[in-house]
Amino acid sequence: MLPKDPYILLSYVNMKLRNNYSSLAELCEEEGASEDEIVSALASVGFVYDPEQNAFR
8 A cells, every 4th residue: 555645655656666666657567556646646746757767756
């Protein structure tokens, strides 16, 4: 289960991307999460996914 707070979600997702997954799609598939929900939640606080850096910035 992913954190609901967008700032905690940001830290969690970026840590997972850095340490375990090569892409957001891979993270979502393995964690059973919705890519659209993550992108939307983090966009609501000003962050976007950068596939070249494999992180939300």
